[in-house]
Amino acid sequence: MTEPQLSVIVPVYRDGAVLAVLLAALAAQQGLTPGTFELIVVDNDPHGPAPLPPLSSLSPLPFTAQLLPCAAPGSYAARNAGAAVARGGHLVFTDADCRPAPDWLAAMAEALRAHPGAILAGPVVLDPGPAPTPWAIFDTVRGIPQAAFVRRGYGATANLALARGLFARLGGFDAARLSGGDAEFCRRAGRTGVPMRYVPGAAVHHPARASRTALETKARRIKGGQVASGPPLRRLLWTLRSLVPPVREMAAYLLGPHPWRWKATACRVRMQLWGVELAELARLLILRRPPERR
Structure with missing residues (x-):
């Protein structure tokens, strides 16, 4: 089997209802040849009250996908588990409730070729919805300012990519962390000389938290x-x-x-x-x- 260029890794914790939208967005990716990417969804509560259903039951999948269990608590432990079985030369991380733009992976693949050895981060656009609550308004105003994060030397894993070999060399994410593991990982990489690059054309959308x-x-x-x-x-x-x-x-x-x-x-x-x-x-x-x- 030909190895994909990209492995998209998505941790999920008791939120399988949002996966169908993500799968549809990945199925709609443009500018890629067949087999360019695989999807690895990591169920971070496989023994919980609502284990994830088979991915094929949620949406037609014109790409290779697998559902991987990870009982170790925390999204960073789950991301490490996904990276451990990834076949792609590059890892692309996003979240289950994100909606990648149609050219997301094509833009990220081009940037990975242009910046080998770098960690790449793309925009995370907050969508407040048609009738935003005060909470959604706050989440939109606060946002996830990925460009500013990159200037400070880190990026949010809602939209992050790097070579699989580089991820392994850095030792992956700190699996003991339940929050902030993306910033810690990127700063740890920066101390070894790994640069960060912002990719404005590789955007994902994220619904604002409305409650x-x-x-x-x-x-x-x-x-x-x-x-x-x-x-x-x-x-x-x-x-x-x-x-x-x-x-x-x-x-x-x-x-x-x-x-x-x-x-x-x-x-x-x-x-x-x-x-x-x-x-x-x-x-x-x-x-x-x-x-x-x-």
């Missing part, structure tokens, strides 16, 4: 990744930073391109989420509870 519950869960998960993982000094700095109101972040909202009503909404929601973060900080550091998984 308070979804945003609070994300806030707790990120805070756990910041203060419960990594070197002690970095954890201390994140702890101290967490105690300061997010004024700089809200200032960035006010300088952004969105309508003023959206900016005001985003600032109000951000302050509410800061309260959630402080409560999570106390839960982690005082009560010694484990970090949020998802």
Whole structure:
């Protein structure tokens, strides 16, 4: 069997309902010859209450796909499991709730040829929907500023690609992390001289989180990744930073391109989420509870 050029790796944790949209978007990829890519979906809760159904039952698949179990908790452990069985020369990571643009993989493949030995990151476009809630407005205004991330030396795994050999040489993601493993991986790579490159033409779309519950869960998960993982000094700095109101972040909202009503909404929601973060900080550091998984 001819090996594919690209292996698309997608971790899923109790969210199989979103996979059909992703599969349809991958089936609609343009500018690629047949067999260019394979799909590896990693079920990160294979023994849970709702194991994923066979991929072929969700959508017609004009590409090779496999469903892989990974009981080790965390999306980074799942991504490592997918990379371990990948046959492609390059790995492309995205999330189950993302919707890749039709030219996503073609643009990423071209960029991988142009920048061998680099880690590539493409745009993650937040879609607020036709009648956005305040929570969706906040998520859209905050966004996932991938270009800014790349300037700081990292990229979000919602849209990240690199050579399979480079991933293996770097030791993969830190499987113990439940959040922030993408930034840690890219910065670890940067310390060895691996460059980051931004690929503006390789975009994926992501629906904005439309509920308070979804945003609070994300806030707790990120805070756990910041203060419960990594070197002690970095954890201390994140702890101290967490105690300061997010004024700089809200200032960035006010300088952004969105309508003023959206900016005001985003600032109000951000302050509410800061309260959630402080409560999570106390839960982690005082009560010694484990970090949020998802």
